Amino acid sequence: MNIKDIVNRDLVNLTNCESEPIHIPGSIQPHGFMLGVNSQTYLIDFCSENSGSYIELAPQAILGKTLSDIFPEQEAEDFKNYASKAIDSAKPFVFSFNEVPYNTTVHKSNETLVLELEPFPDGTINLPNLYNQTRTFVSIMEKTSYLHDLCQEIAAETRAITGYDRVMIYKFDAEYNGDVIAESKREDLVSFAGQKYPHTDIPAQARELYIRNPLRMIADINYTPVPILTLDDASEKTNKSLDLSLSILRSVSPIHIEYLKNMGVGATLTISLLQNQKLWGLVACHHYSAKTLPHYTRLSALLQGHFLTSQISVREVAEEFEVTQNVDRSLTEMLANLHENNQFFEEYHSSDALLKLANASGAAIFYNNKLYKNGITPVDEQLVNLFHFLADKYKSQGLATHSLSDQYPDAHAISQQAAGIVYHALPGNADGIIWMRQEKVETINWAGNPDKAVLPNEEGLRLSPRKSFERWMEVVKNQSAPWRKSELHAASGFAYALQKHINYRVIQTQEDANRALNEELKTANQELANLNWISTHDLKEPLRKIQIFASKVLDREDPDLSAQVKDSVERMRVAAEKMQNLIEDILAYSKAGNSEKVFEEIDLNAVLNNVLRELRENIEERNASIETQELPTLKVIPFQIHQLFLNLISNAIKFTESGKNPEISVKLSVVKGSDINDIISPQKDFYSIAFEDNGIGFEKEYEHRIFDVFQRLHPAHKYPGTGIGLAICKKIAENHKGFITAHSELGKGSVFTLFLPVTR
Template identity: 70%
Template sequence: MNIKDIVNRDIVNLTNCESEPIHIPGSIQPHGFLLGIKKGDSRIEFCSANSAEYMGIGPEKVLGKDISEIFAEEQASRFLLYTSEEVIDTAKPFVFELNGTSFNTTVHQSGGNVIMELEPFPDGTLHLPNLYTQTRNFVSIMEKSSGLLDLCQEIADETRSITGYDRVMIYRFDEQYNGEVIAESRREDLVSFANQKYPHTDIPAQARELYIRNPLRMIADISYTPVPLLTIDDSAEKGNHSLDLSLSILRSVSPMHIEYLKNMGVGATLTISLLQNQKLWGLIACHHYAPKVLPHYTRLSALLQGHFLTSQIAVREVAEEYNIGEEVDKALVDALALLHETENFMEASHQSSSLLKLANASGAAIYYEGRLYTNGVVPSEAELLDLFRFLSNAYPNQTFETDNLSDVYPDAKGISKYAAGVVYHSMLSGENDGIIWLRQERIETINWAGNPDKAILPNEDGVRLSPRKSFELWMEIVKDKSAPWRKSEINAASSFSYALQKHINYRVIRTQEDQNRTLNEELRLANKELSNLNWISTHDLKEPLRKIQIFASKVLDREDPDLSVQVKDSVERMRFAAEKMQLLIEDILAYSKAGTMEKTFLLTDLNDVMRNVVSELQDTIDEKGATLHADKLPTLEIIPFQVHQLFVNLISNALKFIKTDERPDIRITTDVVDAADIPAEKTALGRYHAIAFHDNGIGFEAEYENRIFDIFQRLHPAHKYPGTGIGLAICKKIMENHAGFIGARSVFGEGSVFTIYFPVA
């Protein structure tokens, strides 16, 4: 039987350090031993090289054997029953007895394998924790701690008391995964690491991922020699023999991390993950300056401390945010009240402290309609205008917030003492209009545990990486940054900006309403004057015209023999002009009535309307020798007298505009069409009854198809085709009253088609 190890011997170098496969090292730490069996089987497939030290049996006599051949049959049967459960209780390990030694056996599944990690009891007892006492202590801590940092300090003290490590730190990550020690409990002779920062490179991405998957990690002796994992070398099987040890407590550690800890002078560690929303919030990091094996149940007690703290992180952070949010909301209410109660809020913003408090800002500025309104500590007017111009172009119709304006705005360094951080909201009222809250620069000294730029260094060979050897305090001064904006402050600024925009819109609408009210009053007066003109047209002008016509006729009839030809011609012209003027007045009155008279719609059969129109025009039809054919027309909701006028005008035009020595031929057709079929009418919707009047008249040029419906528009000389040019304008007005349309198409010299469109239903 050939045995081979599965140790991962890939060398960590400058190009692959971020992808080091630390979850498959192929080796373990020596404070226990490991066995691996196939899931659903009891044959041992993997064995650590140190099995003889704990069992007295070497790997060559373990691999390939059934576990019942290694352990007592009764224990093996109970173990197989234990592993057959759907969820294995990792908190309560299985206990094997071998050669008088008890082994805590933690079990987990890794792919298709069941991993057994066996650790001897340090003193032969289980060391079960007193969970009641531990929980009671935590409740007491929770009640007396005033904030999250106080709670973290208490947890650090309690964890050190439980575990006995020389140093226990609570380590919190920022957004870039740089870590900061926010609480520490230590031996009095040790130098404090409190408030020191560690760069994100200290814990690479793949290590952070493992901390999420496995919340507890122990290194019992930094100077340990890794123990290889062995398996049977079956050349017939070409599968991958690597073993995923992500959930293993004995998993061997990256050589880089071991070197890092040695450089710190640490002898043993325990790390507990603190998670929030499936993200790594921080760690409980325990350091000992000598080797230290922590028993299983003591580890669980420490892990319970991590669970206690994790349960409170969100609660405490929300509580702190809530307290700030209450103050912010109060300032927001005051600012909104001032906004609605003050006629000119822009001027009042100079004195409003609530405008600053609602975002905890040191300054604020509003740019509106070419004017700048400021509050608090702000840059000069020219610098503010440049900033508004930049933000308006970079973030049009958007919001933007940052605690490091110099990252996006080239000129920010010159104004950082006023505006290192900003919250910006654009406004739609005009170019560059907007509102900005400003926060002053907060010069911060960061205490790094060693130079973060030298966190990872090439070794002397220039290829292999080494972690830094110096952890001496390295101070970095950060400038051009403000305190970060809290969510409650950003939300309050958004709420106020929205209210301000509504307030501006309301004022614009109110101004527009005032203007419309003035225009409506002017329109009312104009309509009143037009009504007076209509009265004059119908009464005061008609009577003088009638008298002119009567006296002209009398002169021609009574004085005819005594009048010269010249006088007769002048009087005749005067009488004709008076008749023409009277006809024009009547047409203007008809056009005015078409738009102003009460519109009463009745369900009417258009065939009845057509019969009445033909009867009214019968004399002209007979005189012209005209023929008229009409399809059956629909029954519609119409204003009867207006549609009667419409039909009269259209048929009269067909009778009037006829070629010399030709008899009029008029055809009236009907159809139902879609809105898209109505030419040049973009506002049409739905379906329409189309009634077309075809004639064989003189027609007109295509360029007049739209102009022909304008008032007083005439295409032919008055002496040849009499009229005022108002008839078709009246037709258009009548169709507008019926929410319909009228259109015309013609070929000059061949006739015309006028189509009216009534909406269906």
Template identity: 70%
Template structure:
């Protein structure tokens, strides 16, 4: 029979301990022995090398055998029933070998049952009095008001139950540096209370194992690891590593053993304290000589851990609640200030309530380039620099930190602003509200210098854990007290309320400005209406008289007038006619925008026929050809559509090429709004596109949008008469119909005017 051990022989030192495979050491501690049994035949494929010490059977007589060949058939059958049911890890199976009972804890690793057998020669289970233990915990819980008091009582009770020389409650910070927050010890031992230990003392993978297996015992720090053995034969998979994550006998890292030896410890028991599946802390028990703790006493100690774990969140919430009550009261009063004062920023910044709602030592509001401060704050120039820095770096964020120097390191700033809460109160500006906490210099008592947690051995070839655990003090500067959740929530709530009030104030001021502008607009509209009346009525009469008298002068006095006088009078009459035309066009433009919009369902073909009839003489004279598709019925303002068609046909005739008969093609197409190439109409809406395409002189592409501006002319007035208002009227009419007009043209290649009417 070939047998091999499965000891993990990877060289471990402090340069690679973060990746040390501590869950598969391939060895165990010697205060018991281990069997690995496969299903379904219950064949022993693994065993520890020390089987002969407990069973008188060496590994060669154990490996490859069935359980029934090592124990009695009756015990093997009972174990089969125990293993096939749900295994109760709290209640071990009991094997008996040579009249010695063994507590056997069982768990599965893959398809292998791992049996860990520990002898208790006196034959007693030593069951704990769970009722008394629970009753005592309830009594402790009732008298302990705060978490630290409860931890101290649990440490004392755990030491009483287990008999260890020292029991500590050890709490981790966010970086997994540990601190002893409670301790019960022999009177002759030095206290470790309040000391901190660097995160490197417990590597990542060790913390993971503490989460998976909440209890670990080292019975004798000076133990010799016992190798695990497996059959080595063809086709046998036993040569693989055996996962001992859940094992109680698992051999521990040699680095950890060396660390405990350096502390002078002889035996340990460690119980995990978990919160939300994270390692909150440990109950760490130290003994200064070897100590094997019986199974049920271990369970009693584990129960103490469960008791404490059940209260951690409750006590933390309770302590937070006490702070929260005070903070909430200040928050409510601060919010009342916002409602009670018109100048609420001025009222709030002088009130101590704003400091109390976050338990801050200083506060500042920066609004409209002005600082409002309360309490102890940095000098104004430094504070303004900080506000502008935060405004640039945290444009859409808030910031809370107890170590401002980590993001904004300025000399002496920590005196008043070691910690801050920052909230922007108006998007896109530097306006913000800040709470400050001054520097709280902290003295940390490390158990040895954390910078020398790793030392080089005298041989110079290997790194090892530190040997000194003497008190080493570190003074931490530049930090403030940590902000509590209730304080952060209160600051956030007030910032949000302040932002709402400022926005409301801005809106109200804008409404006042809009109201004043509306009044001014109404007055201007009245004046404009009067101006329109003057333009369309009062000015027409003088112009008419100018035209009449000019004509009379030319008709009656013609023989007696010099050519120069005749030319001047003729120019006067022409200017009066032009001005009259301009007034009429202005009136038409005004009517297009301001007349009451009376929509009717009309057949556009009828409107087009009326326009063609009205313009028949001009069309005949110019020999104009008009081709038109069948147009739809639409809900329109009839006289405006009539004016629209007149203007577009009139333009096509007016701007025709010399010697070329004008041609106008009117086409219809159904399209979506995106076809127009503008955001002024609905992109996914359905539209009728009616195009007027001519063969005239066209225009350059740069004028496609400017052509619709009022008084915009592209050609000289003496050659193409007009006022430049016609297309502006067309644009206004299309806007009245929730549509759009678009012009396209090329010089000497004609023009296309597209009308987009909404289908619905």
């Protein structure tokens, strides 16, 4: 019998270090032994050289045999049943040899079942108390508000569970440099908290393995790799290899071992933290002597990683939401100032809210060759030069950067005031708006010189990791704090509104021969003021998810959830449902103004009868009486007139005091336009369709405001609604070249009169 090993002996040099085949080392760590079983025949194709140290059988006595030749026949048969189903990596199979039990973790590598057998350290399984561990995490989760604090607690709890000398939590940046954002350690050890490790410490292929295999243990840095053996088949033209990407015993890259030795580490455990299938960070456990962690304790540590992973996006979103709330308040204030005052540039350009909506230290607007400055800014000449440069390069797409020196040649001269900027163009040659942030001189504490992270060894034949982990400080200049998404969105929204404001000012300065068109433009601008912020956000999908997840939480009725939590979730669901109704009404309002206007000649009596049939249940429930006069036949948009009649009659029923029978009358007359309004077609005749009721009414001061979007006169809990229905009625009337008025007296009912032009 010829036996060969499959050890990968390729040297890692300066040309191939990024492609080191660390997933097929052909060797394992010695704190267990490995068998590779053909998944079809169940013959043993691979065996680690140290099998005799554990089960008194050398590889020669194992290779080519079946599991029943090695272990009790019943166990071998049970394993076949175990492997034929979905393998649960958290629940190892147990083999025994000479009454010694072995935890056997199993995974499939191509056609090979990889069995990794580890003896129980103390002869017991030592199952963790998952209830206590989960309860502890919930307690930690409740007492920590921010992600950094949560990471610190998880680091301390993981160290308590595992007993390692040091537990760190890394967070990777966009280039995969790692920041130590939390640490728990022995008191006598030097802290690594706040230090930054270059991306070369964990090369790309290692990061890929961390994604595929979330837990990695090195029991003893000074171990001697154990070769994996297989039968030498002369007919095979290529060397056998075994992909150990998912292996817990897989031998480690020699460069990584040397790196850990240079750090003085004796044993490690690493847990991956993933977000959206990307490596967000790591839980890195270091011990300064050899340490073998039992299987179920490893799982407890892995569970800590899962706990933390489940909270990362939640905490990041919560922290971003906190910033967003403050930003949105300032944005709302500035939008109100912008749309309510035509002298914005002169009166409001210096408002603190303009800076706060992007959390900027300075802002400048260049309009009609005039500068309007706010906060800390460069001198006028430097600003004008910057505006002209940005207009040439970024007029169409704008620019957001925390390092202006990367784009602007003269940035160094203004970095103290404008190291980072957000720029949006405005109508005009070089007109625009810039938010600025001052230079933030940052000292980065690298764990060793990042430029010397990997070096050729003395012979120059292969790579060696750096030997020095002395704190190496790098001073970064000409950069500001990065801009958050919420700040960029707010700046973009305000710049867009400012563009519209400028355009509107231009329109106002022109002679407008058509007064009706001028009124229409004013109305459109006022609506933009009300809807500008909402129209820039996609609300429907987040609300749908809130309702779905809230319903799932309530449906499961987890006994661990308190009544207070369930009540909060129900309140959240109801609030989301109310918001959903609001969005639907906004969409209906938008549809009323933007839908295709197809006019048909329709008998309005038929429209009214359809509405009354639709409201039959409401009418019968409230015992309402409705009197109608004969209505004309007109060219209208049928579904819009139906919506208008429906809104007016349903409002008349709804806004009647409880216990009082609604009385509604629909009356028709013809009036001259000059008798009603000298702006809208004074020479035309109009049909006047009046909807009178005996409802609760409202005060005279609201007769015009009641048609504004979101205008409510009564509490929502007593009279449900979104405040958009009458705004829709107004829009429909305008679509028909008509208008609508309201007259009322508090407690004595209301009259809503629809005026539609008489067509000859």
